[in-house]
Amino acid sequence: xxxxxxxxEESREPIYHQIETQIKTMIATGQLPPETPLPSIRALAxxxxxxxxxxxxxxxxxxxxxxxxxxxxxxxxxxxxxEEQLHHTKQKAVYDAFEKAVEQGLQLGCTKVELxxxxxxxxxxxxx
Amino acid sequence: xxxxxxIQIEGLTKKFKRFTLGPLDLKVERGIIVGLVGANxxxxxxxxxxxMNLLKEDSGxxxxxxxxxxxxxxxxRVGYTGELLEAYDFLKIEDIKNYLSRWYSKWNxxxxxxxxxxxxxxxxxKFGKCSKGTKKKIEFIxxxxxxxxxxxxxxxxxxxxxxxxxxxxxxxxxxxxxxxRSILLATHTVDEINQLCDEVVVLESGRVVHQYxxxxxxxQWARIWVSxxxxxxxxxxxxxxxxxxxxxxxxxxxxxxxEILHENKVEIHQIQRLSMEEVLEFLxxxxxx
Numbered sequence: 507x508x509x510x511x512x513x514x515e516e517s518r519e520p521i522y523h524q525i526e527t528q529i530k531t532m533i534a535t536g537q538l539p540p541e542t543p544l545p546s547i548r549a550l551a552x553x554x555x556x557x558x559x560x561x562x563x564x565x566x567x568x569x570x571x572x573x574x575x576x577x578x579x580x581x582x583x584x585x586x587x588x589e590e591q592l593h594h595t596k597q598k599a600v601y602d603a604f605e606k607a608v609e610q611g612l613q614l615g616c617t618k619v620e621l622x623x624x625x626x627x628x629x630x631x632x633x634x
Numbered sequence: 635x636x637x638x639x640x641i642q643i644e645g646l647t648k649k650f651k652r653f654t655l656g657p658l659d660l661k662v663e664r665g666i667i668v669g670l671v672g673a674n675x676x677x678x679x680x681x682x683x684x685x686m687n688l689l690k691e692d693s694g695x696x697x698x699x700x701x702x703x704x705x706x707x708x709x710x711r712v713g714y715t716g717e718l719l720e721a722y723d724f725l726k727i728e729d730i731k732n733y734l735s736r737w738y739s740k741w742n743x744x745x746x747x748x749x750x751x752x753x754x755x756x757x758x759x760k761f762g763k764c765s766k767g768t769k770k771k772i773e774f775i776x777x778x779x780x781x782x783x784x785x786x787x788x789x790x791x792x793x794x795x796x797x798x799x800x801x802x803x804x805x806x807x808x809x810x811x812x813x814x815r816s817i818l819l820a821t822h823t824v825d826e827i828n829q830l831c832d833e834v835v836v837l838e839s840g841r842v843v844h845q846y847x848x849x850x851x852x853x854q855w856a857r858i859w860v861s862x863x864x865x866x867x868x869x870x871x872x873x874x875x876x877x878x879x880x881x882x883x884x885x886x887x888x889x890x891x892x893e894i895l896h897e898n899k900v901e902i903h904q905i906q907r908l909s910m911e912e913v914l915e916f917l918x919x920x921x922x923x
Contacts, residue, residue, distance in 0.1 A: 513852075515907045518888075521849055548810045552803075555910070557832035557848045558665065558813075 507545045509538065513554060522560045525550075526567055527602065533573050533584055534595035540586040544574060638700035640664055640784050640816040641685065646694030648684060655680045655840040656694065662784075665813045667806075669827045670820040672837030673918055678820040680840070682716050682788050698784070710738055713777030716788040719769070723762030727772060730761060738780035749775040749805075753798055767793040774802060778809065785809065785817040791826065803829055824911045836917045844917055848910075855908045856888040861901035866894065874916050884908065884916065 511528045513521055532538040545553065547561040554561070565582060568574045572591065576582045587595070611621045640662045647656035655677045662668045670678050683689040685696055687703065698708050722730045727750075735741040750757055753771045764772065774790050785806075791799045803826070809815060819830065827834060827848070834851070836844040855874075859882045867873055872887040885891045888905065895902055 516905070518905060521852055546811060548807055548813075551832070552807050552829045555828040555848075556852065558810075559832060559847065560849045 507543060507549065508553060509545065509550075511554060513556070521554075521556050522563050522567075525554065525556075525561070525564045527599070529564070529568060530571075530573060530595050531599045533587065534592055534599065538584050540584050542584040544582040544584065546581065638664070639697070640699060641818060642695075642697040642700075643681075643685075644695045646681075646684065646696065647692045648680060648689060649692055653677070653680075653840060655684075658694070658840070658842055660835065660842060662816050662818050664816055665810070666832045667810065667817040667819060667830050668833045668835055669831035670818060670835050670837060671822070671827070671914060671918065676837040677840040678837055679716065679788055681837075682714065682786050682818075682820070685786060686712075686714055686716070710740070710780060711783045712786060713780065713782035713784070714786045714788075715770070715773040715777045715790050716786070717773075719761055719773055719776065724760065726758055726760050727755065727764075728757040730776075731757065734776065735779070740781040742779050742781055745781075746775065746779045749778065752801060765793075767795060767798070770794050771798055771802075774805075778805065783815050785815075785819075787817060787819045787821075789820055789822065791821075791823060806830060824914060827914065828910050834914075838918075851886075851910070851913050852907055854888055855886050855913050856884070856891075857906050857908060858883045858885065858888065858891060858895070859903040859905075860895060861903070864895075864898045864900055866898065867891070867900075870894070 509529070509532065511525055513524055517524060519527075529538070529544075538544075544550070544565075547558050547565055550564075551558045551561045565574065565576070569576060573585060573587070574582055575585050608621060611624070616624075641660065642662075643658060643660040645656070646658045646660075647654065649655075653675070658677075658681070660668075660681070670681070672678055680689065684691050685698070686709075696703060699711060701708065719730060722733070725733070731746060735743070735746070749755075753775065755768065755772060755775070761769065761772065770790060770793055774787075777785060777787070791802055794802065806817065807830070810817065817830070819826065821827065832848055834844075834846050834848055835842055859880060861881065863876050863878065863881050863883060867883055868876060870885075870891075872885050872890060873883060874886055875884040876882065883891065892902065892905075
């Protein structure tokens with residue numbers, strides 16, 4: 507029951523947030539369809555090399571946000587998302603990815619105009 | 635009961651001719667695995683022996699399950715691997731089992747047979763005839779079969795083959811599944827810290843010198859590549875290490891350092907988390923200087 511989560515060595519984003527975002531994205535894209543069983547907090551912590559304090563927090567947050575459900579004695583499962591929530595999660599994932607790219611540009615000293623040009627070029631490359 | 639610590643040690647001391655343990659405080663909470671690391675001779679085994687009453691402390695208090703150890707009953711709730719079986723090395727493993735299992739009201743015979751099969755142990759062999767790794771596996775099995783709530787594991791995988799090490803890790807994860815049990819694990823193996831532990835306690839010359847939640851290590855320890863290393867950083871007590879070419883700083887307080895570097899107009903080229911292996915080396919080596 508391994509799920510493909512990657513904790514970045516470079517990102518300054520706290521670990522619990524990285525895990526949470528990646529699970530949300532996997533649920534939104536259908537990579538983890540509704541009713542998929544998720545690993546226990548202990549097994550997930552072991553896979554990712556973090557503590558159960560972190561994985562427990564992730565599952566609690568995901569449960570409150572309606573992404574997963576825990577059934578006593580059976581485990582944790584993916585919930586079916588509402589259309590609106592699905593849309594929102596997808597938007598958020600794309601937004602975050604853009605933000606990271608802009609941060610990288612800023613770090614390398616790009617101007618706003620340069621970034622705009624690059625953005626348009628890349629979009630045109632994929633949406634011709 | 636829910637919030638009671640599984641182990642609570644306060645002001646523990648024990649003096650030997652050439653070594654003094656403590657004064658030492660240590661806490662292991664329910665549902666948590668605490669990794670005990672430190673150089674050879676730093677006192678890990680002594681702590682286990684004091685908890686198990688194999689040694690008598692000079693001063694201090696040890697509470698298990700929220701109680702003092704006056705009643706003998708607590709031993710049935712603890713699984714310990716630490717050369718206890720050496721006393722029976724003239725016996726066959728099945729005879730040791732017959733002898734010890736009588737003592738435990740919760741002895742799980744099925745589990746015993748499942749585990750000896752899983753670890754390929756021949757129970758008709760005399761314990762004393764077994765290799766070092768096999769003895770470790772047998773101790774591990776005996777620690778688990780009376781359904782304890784707390785495991786005290788003193789380098790359980792030392793000398794154990796790779797496949798069995800993996801199986802032991804799986805068994806420990808399963809042991810922890812219900813969230814009500816705890817483990818105190820002395821280890822020199824980074825993989826065990828990574829895959830099993832929630833907290834890390836660093837021991838040096840009989841004292842606890844560091845105690846971290848493992849995720850704080852990931853979040854707060856970092857290597858920062860910078861344009862230059864300012865004086866204030868060189869002397870800062872959260873600077874673990876720095877180098878000049880290429881200029882880089884290792885810190886256990888990366889968010890604080892980001893601010894300091896910003897204020898001092900130092901350019902940050904890159905920030906990277908440290909691997910657990912690197913951190914442990916700094917913690918164990920660094921404390922020796």
